Amino acid sequence: DTAVSQTPKYLVTQMGNDKSIKCEQNLGHDTMYWYKQDSKKFLKIMFSYNNKELIINETVPNRFSPKSPDKAHLNLHINSLELGDSAVYFCASSRLDRGNEQYFGPGTRLTVT
Amino acid sequence: AQTVTQSQPEMSVQEAETVTLSCTYDTSESDYYLFWYKQPPSRQMILVIRQEAYKQQNATENRFSVNFQKAAKSFSLKISDSQLGDAAMYFCAHLRGSSNTGKLIFGQGTTLQVKP
Numbered sequence: 110d111t112a113v114s115q116t117p118k119y120l121v122t123q124m125g126n127d128k129s130i131k132c133e134q135n136l137g138h139d140t141m142y143w144y145k146q147d148s149k150k151f152l153k154i155m156f157s158y159n160n161k162e163l164i165i166n167e168t169v170p171n172r173f174s175p176k177s178p179d180k181a182h183l184n185l186h187i188n189s190l191e192l193g194d195s196a197v198y199f200c201a202s203s204r205l206d207r208g209n210e211q212y213f214g215p216g217t218r219l220t221v222t
Numbered sequence: 223a224q225t226v227t228q229s230q231p232e233m234s235v236q237e238a239e240t241v242t243l244s245c246t247y248d249t250s251e252s253d254y255y256l257f258w259y260k261q262p263p264s265r266q267m268i269l270v271i272r273q274e275a276y277k278q279q280n281a282t283e284n285r286f287s288v289n290f291q292k293a294a295k296s297f298s299l300k301i302s303d304s305q306l307g308d309a310a311m312y313f314c315a316h317l318r319g320s321s322n323t324g325k326l327i328f329g330q331g332t333t334l335q336v337k338p
Contacts, residue, residue, distance in 0.1 A: 140324050142324065149330075150261075150311060150330075150331050151328070151330060151331070152313065152328040152331075153328070154325055154326065157323055157324055157325065159323075159324075164322070164323045164324075165323045165324075165325055197265060199267060201267075203324055205322065205323075205324055208255035208272070208274060208317060208319065209324075210257065210269045210272055211269075211324065211326060212269075213259075213266065213267035213268075215264075215265065215266055216265045216266070216267075218265075
């Protein structure tokens, strides 16, 4: 009965590779997010989708491409991975009503070597 | 632009004692929400408490309470009767009330150590 799930939890890959992280929520929320937590534990939003439409696209390299096939899924594809992409990536979801809390997935630790 | 500042990178508390984590924020708006999230070593982000800016009453959740000072733009978290399981990184976060994007702005985090 996991609310927000992400796969994989750990990802180790080499520079230049392309990888994807998948996210699914079973909470019936209409909005999903991708956050990046860097090595200093700072959390910053990358993307947000509402009903499959992109509503936030922060200053993120275009090597990062989110895709939302339906309201319950938001995947993150990263092309040409770089050392600086190493981080923990969190998926989250919420209802976009006023002030609703966001529920986070367990995170994916990406290590680029 | 909204900013959130947590000036205490690390704090420690003795088990069963009380500790307060500080958070200040900057916003030009009067309608917003504030949150405290906990991130234990498992790295799961867990909501601890939520405050609506238009409510003067401070939010409480069991041993967790906030001191919300709107004029001072301060939102501190008080943990009473600290337990070993409270050891974690704590993040303060801000959300615009008029937000149609759900964009949460996080502070830098405070690592809380609980000593037995």
